[in-house]
Amino acid sequence: MAEDAASSAGPVRQREGLRIVPPHDGHTGLLVGLGADEQARRWGDAVPVRDATAARAWVGVAREAWAGRQRWAPRRWVVEVAQEAAQGATPGTAAPAWRPAGTVEYRPDGHGGAEVGYAVHPDHRGRGVATQALGLALDHAFAEDEVVLARWRAEVGHWASRRVAWRLGFSVPAQVRGLLPGWGQDRAPRDGWWATLHRDDPREPAYPWRQVPVLAEQGGDLRLRPWRADADDTAALMSVDDVARQCVGPLPPGPGEEAVQAWTRGRLESAVLGHSLTWCIADARSDAALGSICLFDLVDPCAHGCAEVGSWLLPAGRGRGAVTRALGLVTRYAVAELGVHRIAARTDERDAASHRALLRAGFRWTVTEPQSRVDERGGERHGTARFALLTEPSAG
Ligand SMILES: CC(C)(COP(=O)(O)OP(=O)(O)OC[C@H]1O[C@@H](n2cnc3c(N)ncnc32)[C@H](O)[C@@H]1OP(=O)(O)O)[C@@H](O)C(=O)NCCC(=O)NCCS
Numbered sequence: 001m002a003e004d005a006a007s008s009a010g011p012v013r014q015r016e017g018l019r020i021v022p023p024h025d026g027h028t029g030l031l032v033g034l035g036a037d038e039q040a041r042r043w044g045d046a047v048p049v050r051d052a053t054a055a056r057a058w059v060g061v062a063r064e065a066w067a068g069r070q071r072w073a074p075r076r077w078v079v080e081v082a083q084e085a086a087q088g089a090t091p092g093t094a095a096p097a098w099r100p101a102g103t104v105e106y107r108p109d110g111h112g113g114a115e116v117g118y119a120v121h122p123d124h125r126g127r128g129v130a131t132q133a134l135g136l137a138l139d140h141a142f143a144e145d146e147v148v149l150a151r152w153r154a155e156v157g158h159w160a161s162r163r164v165a166w167r168l169g170f171s172v173p174a175q176v177r178g179l180l181p182g183w184g185q186d187r188a189p190r191d192g193w194w195a196t197l198h199r200d201d202p203r204e205p206a207y208p209w210r211q212v213p214v215l216a217e218q219g220g221d222l223r224l225r226p227w228r229a230d231a232d233d234t235a236a237l238m239s240v241d242d243v244a245r246q247c248v249g250p251l252p253p254g255p256g257e258e259a260v261q262a263w264t265r266g267r268l269e270s271a272v273l274g275h276s277l278t279w280c281i282a283d284a285r286s287d288a289a290l291g292s293i294c295l296f297d298l299v300d301p302c303a304h305g306c307a308e309v310g311s312w313l314l315p316a317g318r319g320r321g322a323v324t325r326a327l328g329l330v331t332r333y334a335v336a337e338l339g340v341h342r343i344a345a346r347t348d349e350r351d352a353a354s355h356r357a358l359l360r361a362g363f364r365w366t367v368t369e370p371q372s373r374v375d376e377r378g379g380e381r382h383g384t385a386r387f388a389l390l391t392e393p394s395a396g
Contacts, residue, residue, distance in 0.1 A: 010066030011144065013077075013136040017096075018129065020077035020104055020136050022066050023059045027078045030100035031055035034119050042183055043158050044119035062105075071146065072110035078103055079133040081124060104133040106141050112148040114141055118164070130164045135203070138168065142199040149198050155180055156191045157265065169203045170195040172273060208274035210298075213337075215329040216284065222325050224279035224293065226271075229264045233280065236289035237263065239314050247354075248346045248373070248384060249310020250278065250294040267294075275299060281317060281326045290317025293326045295334055295343075305341040307334055323354070327361035331389055341391045348373065349383035363387040 010022035023031075034040045035049040049055045058076075065073035082096035102120035109115075116137065120129045141147035152170050154161040162173065172195065179192025212226040227233055237260040240252040253263030267278040276296035280289045291313035298307050309330060311323050334340040347354040349368050359365070366388045371381040 009063050010075075010077075011140060013140055015132055015136060017082045018101075018132050018136075019080050019082075019098065020133055021080060021098075023062045023076055023078045023103075025056060025059055027059065027100050028052050028055045030078065030121060031058060031103070033121055034103065037119075037122055039122070040119045043155060043161060044117060072108050074105055074107045075114075075137070075140070075145070076103065076105040077133070077137065079118075079120070079129060081129060101129050102133060104130075104137045106137055106147065106150065108141075108145065108147060112146060113151060114145075114147045114149070115151045115153070125160075130161075131167050134164060135168055138197070138203075147199070149196055151194065151196050153179060153192050153194045156193055158193075159268075162193060163209070165195055165197075166205050166207070166209055168197065169201050169206055170197045171201075172207050207272070210271045210274050210277060212271050212277050212279060213333070215279065215333055217325060217329065220325065221284045221320075222290075222322060222329075223282050223284040223287070224326060224329055225282055225287075227264050227267055227278060227280045227289075227292070229261060232287075233264070233289055234260050236314060236316075239316070240312075241315055244291075244312040244314065246348065246351075247310065247312040248348055248351075249308070250276070250292075250296055252292065252312055270296075279326070279330065281311070281313070281322050288316065290314055290320075290322050291326070293323070293330055295330055295338075298338070305339060306344065307338070307340045307342075308344045308346070309334075310345065321357075323357040324360045327357060327363075331361065335391050343389045345387040345389075347385050347387070349385045351385075355385060355387075358387045361389070363389045 009024065012019055012021045031049050032052055032055050035055070049058050062074070062076035065076065078100050079102040080098035081101045083099050101124035102118065104116075104118040106114040106116045116134060118130050118134050138150055141150060152165045156175055173193035174195070175191060176194050177191050178189030179194060180190040182188050183190060215224040217223070234257060237253050238255070238257065244252045253260045270276045271278070276294055276298055278292060278294040281291040281293055282289055291311060293309065293311040295307050295309050309327065311326060313322060331343055334343060345358055345363055347358070355365070364387060365385060367386045368383045369386065370383045372384040373382045374380070375382065
């Protein structure tokens with residue numbers, strides 16, 4: 001019954017090895033499984049079912065919506081993935097058996113807009129199921145329905161869902177305070193990301209999603225890696241002192257755990273958007289955080305070829321030449337992998353330790369701008385020393 005029941009109730013769309021079909025009672029097991037998954041309950045609003053009765057009701061609503069086709073009725077599908085052909089059959093000859101793997105839907109507002117929702121069973125995650133299924137649903141929305149604009153929302157920090165939307169061309173999300181309802185015991189509205197995709201937008205990423213690569217010295221005792229939101233890095237970032245806070249360039253986090261978490265999330269967001277890359281300068285053996293180095297002003301480096309670098313050390317990282325060596329790793333990476341030909345740096349004119357590190361890393365002192373900084377505490381004015389590293393020294 002399953003196959004016929006699916007295709008007679010509404011549209012079926014298919015791509016290699018995956019299809020989306022209107023839900024039917026044979027999908028109850030999948031829906032209950034999804035409803036039991038904490039992640040799907042927390043992050044997804046597409047399948048809020050607790051038991052088989054609720055699952056059947058969800059199927060009923062879906063089927064009625066396909067039958068009635070009102071402009072605002074939800075368009076719901078179950079995502080099925082092809083299984084290996086039956087045992088003993090010659091590969092490629094037998095019809096595939098389909099296994100339910102998740103759900104995808106959009107909810108039209110009746111005026112050309114629609115909100116998308118999707119959830120994939122834990123057994124099928126990380127294999128492109130959500131991306132392919134949402135792609136098929138969007139094909140239907142834009143080509144067969146009257147949808148002009150799709151809207152996507154997710155809780156801030158839900159990177160897996162954001163990546164699905166990113167691959168399909170959704171815009172850079174806006175972060176909206178309290179966009180989503182509270183979760184569990186916590187009644188406070190949750191902050192959310194909100195992005196859109198227009199029918200005419202290219203179905204390709206609208207921003208770069210840069211990764212922060214691990215950079216290691218050959219045989220050295222330093223390793224540059226992304227900052228993590230875990231307990232060790234959070235504790236290290238809470239040891240930032242006034243010396244680090246006086247740096248010129250990308251600032252360390254403010255005091256307190258909340259400020260540290262917001263800072264770590266901000267570094268990730270900035271890398272994803274392609275604006276900057278921030279590394280934790282870590283001890284190669286213990287992996288303990290010693291400081292931070294950031295390559296910024298990276299937007300469109302291929303067109304301009306210029307970037308800026310800034311760094312600061314935690315108390316535990318001082319006195320071992322860490323900045324000089326981190327500068328070497330980052331500048332080599334910027335030149336070789338990002339096509340940067342000029343890297344600038346700024347320091348307080350009195351910061352002799354940073355000057356030495358920059359000069360040792362091959363930078364030249366280009367100019368001092370007198371009285372360009374005001375000390376927040378005393379109100380005194382100080383100069384900024386500017387440095388530059390050019391990949392072709394003769395270029396001047
Ligand atoms: C979000 C969800 C639908 C993703 O399903 P999926 O089938 O695993 O998604 P895909 O494999 O198509 O894509 C996920 C991508 O996110 C990446 N990803 C996963 N976790 C990540 C993380 N913590 N940080 C960054 N990227 C992450 C995966 O590597 C994959 O990237 P790729 O396209 O480069 O391979 C699934 O985790 C889920 O059902 N969660 C619960 C319900 C839910 O959150 N729904 C969305 C509500 S907005």
